[in-house]
Amino acid sequence: MRKREINFGVIGCGLMGREFASAAARWCHLLDLDVEPRIVAVCDTNPAMLDWFAQNLPGIRTTSDYAQLLDAADVEAIYCAVPHHLHAQLYTDIIRAGKHLLGEKPFGIDRAANTAIMEAIRVQPHVLVRCSSEFPFFPGAYRIGQWIREGRFGRIIEVEAGFWHSSDLDPSKPINWKRQIAFNGKYGSMGDLGMHVLHVPLRASWQITRVRALLSKIMVERPDANGRMVPCETWDNAILACDAASSDGQSFPMVLSTKRIAPGHSNSWFISISGTALSARFSTQQPKQLAWLPYTPGAEQAWHVMDMPYQSAYKTITGNIFEFGLSDAILQMWAAFCDELVNGPQMHQPFNCATPEEAAATHALFTAALESQRTGQTIEL
Numbered sequence: 001m002r003k004r005e006i007n008f009g010v011i012g013c014g015l016m017g018r019e020f021a022s023a024a025a026r027w028c029h030l031l032d033l034d035v036e037p038r039i040v041a042v043c044d045t046n047p048a049m050l051d052w053f054a055q056n057l058p059g060i061r062t063t064s065d066y067a068q069l070l071d072a073a074d075v076e077a078i079y080c081a082v083p084h085h086l087h088a089q090l091y092t093d094i095i096r097a098g099k100h101l102l103g104e105k106p107f108g109i110d111r112a113a114n115t116a117i118m119e120a121i122r123v124q125p126h127v128l129v130r131c132s133s134e135f136p137f138f139p140g141a142y143r144i145g146q147w148i149r150e151g152r153f154g155r156i157i158e159v160e161a162g163f164w165h166s167s168d169l170d171p172s173k174p175i176n177w178k179r180q181i182a183f184n185g186k187y188g189s190m191g192d193l194g195m196h197v198l199h200v201p202l203r204a205s206w207q208i209t210r211v212r213a214l215l216s217k218i219m220v221e222r223p224d225a226n227g228r229m230v231p232c233e234t235w236d237n238a239i240l241a242c243d244a245a246s247s248d249g250q251s252f253p254m255v256l257s258t259k260r261i262a263p264g265h266s267n268s269w270f271i272s273i274s275g276t277a278l279s280a281r282f283s284t285q286q287p288k289q290l291a292w293l294p295y296t297p298g299a300e301q302a303w304h305v306m307d308m309p310y311q312s313a314y315k316t317i318t319g320n321i322f323e324f325g326l327s328d329a330i331l332q333m334w335a336a337f338c339d340e341l342v343n344g345p346q347m348h349q350p351f352n353c354a355t356p357e358e359a360a361a362t363h364a365l366f367t368a369a370l371e372s373q374r375t376g377q378t379i380e381l
Contacts, residue, residue: 002034003033003034003035003036004034004035004036004342005035005036005037005038006035006036006037006038006076006077006338006341006342007038007040007074007075007076007077008020008024008037008038008039008040008075008076008077008078008079009039009040009041009042009043009069009072009075009077009078009079009099010039010041010042010043010053010078010079010080010081011042011043011044011066011069011078011079011080011081011082011090011094012043012044012079012080012081012082012104013042013043013044013046013049013050013052013053014044014049014081015081016081016104016132017042017044017049017053017079017081018052018053019327019330020039020079020081020330020334021039021053021056021057022327022330023327023330023331023334024037024038024039024334025056026327026331027331028317029316029317029318029331030314030315030316030331030335031314031315031316031317032314032315032348033314033335033338033339033348034342034343035338035339035341035342035343036338037077037334037338039053039057039060040060040061040072040074040075041060041061041062041063041068041069041072041075042057042060042061042062042063043062043063043064043065043066043068043069044064045064047064050062066090066093067093069099070093070094070097070099071097075099076099076100077099077100077101077102077128077341078094078099078100078101078102079101079102079103080094080101080102080103080104081103081104081132082104083177083183083184084106084108084109084183084184084185084191085109085182085183085184085185087103087104087106087107087108087109087113087117088108088109088113088114088116088117091103091107091108091117091120091129092116092117092120095117095120095121095123095124095127095129096120096123096124098124098126098127099127100127100128100129100341101127101128101129101130102129102130102131102132102334102337102353103129103130103131103132104131104132105131105132105133105191105192105194105195105196105354105359105362106185106187106190106191106192106194106195106359106362106363106366107131107195107356107359107360107363108359108363109183109184109185109191110185110186110187110363110367111363111364111367114359114360114363115360117356118356118360121356128337128340128341129356130337130340130352130353130354130355130356131195131353131354131355131356131358131359132195132333132353132354133195133196133199133333133353133354134326134329134330134332134333135163135196135199135269135284135329136199136200136203136351137312137313137328137329137332137333137336137351138269138282138284138287138324138329139290139308139309139310139311139312139324140282140287140288140289140290140308141200141269141271141282142311142312142313142351143282143290143308143311144200144271144273144280144282144290145200145203145351147278147280147292148200148203148204148273149350152275152277152278153273153275153276153277153278153279153280154275154276154277154278154295155246155250155252155275155276155277156206156244156246156250156252156273156274156275157252157274157275157276157279158252158253158254158255158274159201159206159244159252159253159254159255159271159272159273159274160254160255160256160257160270160271160272161197161198161200161201161254161255161256161257161270161271161272162197162256162257162258162259162268162269162270163193163194163196163197163257163258163259163267163268163269163270164257164258164259164262164265164267164268165259165260165262165265165266165267165268166260166261166262166263166264166265166266167260167266168218168219168236168260168261169261169263171219171222172223173222174222174223174224174225175222175223175224175230175232178192178234179222179232179233179234180233180234181233181234184234185234186234186370187234187235187366187369187370188215188217188234188235188236188238189234189235189236189237189238189258189259189260190235190238190240190258190362190366190369191366192258192260193258193259193260194238194256194258194362194365194366195354195358195359195362196269197256197257197258197269198256198358198361198362198365199354199358200271201244201254201256201271202354202358202361202362203351203354203358204246205246205247206244206245206246206247206254207244207245207247208242208243208244208254208361208365208381209242209243209244209245209251209380209381210242210243210378210379210380210381211240211241211242211243211365211368211369211372211378211379211381212240212241212242212372212377212378212379213238213239213240213241213368213369213370213372213373213379214238214239214240214241214373215235215237215238215239215369215370215373216235216236216237216238216261217232217234217235217236218236218237218261219232219236219261220232236259236260236261237257237258237259237260237261237262238256238257238258238259238369239255239256239257240255240256240257240365240369241253241255242254242255242256242365265285267284267326268283268284268285269283269284270282270283270284270285271283276295277294277295278292278293278294278295279292279293279295280292280293284326287323287324287325288307288308288323288324289305289306289307289308290305290306290308291303291304291305291306292304308324309321310322310323310324312324312328312332313332313335313336313349313351314332314335314336314339314348314349316328316331333353336349336351336352336353337352337353340352340353364381365381368380368381
C-alpha cells in the first residue's frame with residue numbers, strides 16, 4: 001500500500017513531544033492504514049530540549065523560533081504541546097498560517113483565550129484542528145464508545161468519569177508551571193486533566209446544564225528551584241456534580257472529577273455509565289478489564305467481567321492475547337488524527353480526536369465551576 005505522508009513540525013519538545021516522535025517511529029506497528037506522519041522540524045525555546053530529537057531523528061531541523069515552522073513550505077501540520085498561557089498566541093498563529101493542528105488541552109488558559117482560538121478556526125475552516133486526548137482509545141473505553149454510538153444503554157441513569165493521579169501528594173515535590181495561575185490558569189486541575197474526562201461524555205452528546213463544584217487546594221505551598229517555599233496557586237482537586245441531558249432530552253446526574261492528589265492512583269482514567277438497558281465501567285487501573293451489565297426487564301442482574309483482548313481502533317501487528325498500554329493509546333490517537341486529515345468523513349473508523357467545539361464546551365463548564373466555587377451556588381450553563 002502506498003501511504004500518503006504528512007510532514008509534521010513539533011512545537012514544544014517536552015514529554016508529549018517526545019511521545020509523538022516515538023509514536024511516529026512506531027508507525028510500522030499499524031496495519032492497513034494509508035497515511036503516515038513524518039516529523040521534519042521541531043521547535044523549543046530551551047535548546048537542551050532539542051537534543052533528544054537531534055539524537056534520535058537524524059536530519060531533523062531544530063529551531064527556537066516557531067515562526068520558522070509556520071513559514072516552512074514542507075510543514076503541513078503541527079503538534080503543539082506548550083503551557084496553557086501560550087495556547088492563544090501559538091494556536092492562532094498556527095491556524096492562520098494554514099497548518100493543521102493537534103494541540104494540547106485545554107485550548108487556551110481561559111475562556112477568552114479559547115474564544116480567540118475558535119475565531120481563528122472559523123476564519124480557516126479548511127484547517128483540521130483537534131485536541132489531544134488518548135484514553136478513549138484503550139480497548140475497553142473504545143468498546144464503551146461503540147455501545148454509546150449504538151444506543152445500547154437505554155435511558156441513562158447516571159454517569160461518573162474522572163482522571164486521578166497522586167504524584168502531588170509528596171509535599172517536597174518542587175513547584176512547576178501547573179501550580180501557577182500565570183501559566184496554568186485559574187482552572188487548576190480541571191484545565192490540565194478535564195478534556196480527558198469529558199471527551200467521551202461530550203462525544204455522546206450529553207449536554208451539561210448545571211454544575212455545583214467542590215474545588216480543593218490541598219498543598220498550599222511547595223519548594224521552588226532554590227528550596228524556598230512558594231505559594232501553590234491552583235486547585236489540586238475538583239469534583240463537579242452536574243445535571244446533564246441526553247440528546248432526547250432526558251436528564252440525569254453526572255459526576256466528573258479531576259485530581260492531582262488521589263492517594264495510590266497513577267494516571268487513573270475511568271468512566272462508569274448506568275443505564276436502564278446496559279451499564280458499563282472501565283478504568284485504566286485495570287486496563288485489560290471491562291465490566292458490563294446487560295438488563296432485560298424481569299431478568300436477573302449480573303455483571304460480566306472480561307479481560308479485553310488487544311482490539312484497537314486501528315489494526316496492529318500485536319496479537320489479541322497481549323496487553324494494551326498508554327503508548328498504544330497515543331499511537332491510536334495519532335492514527336485517528338492522520339486518518340481524518342487525509343480521509344475526512346471516510347476515515348477508517350468512526351471515533352475521531354477531540355474537537356475544538358468539545359474543548360470550548362469544557363471552558364464553559366470550567367468557567368461555571370469557578371463561579372460555583374466562589375459563590376457556593378449551583379450555576380446554570
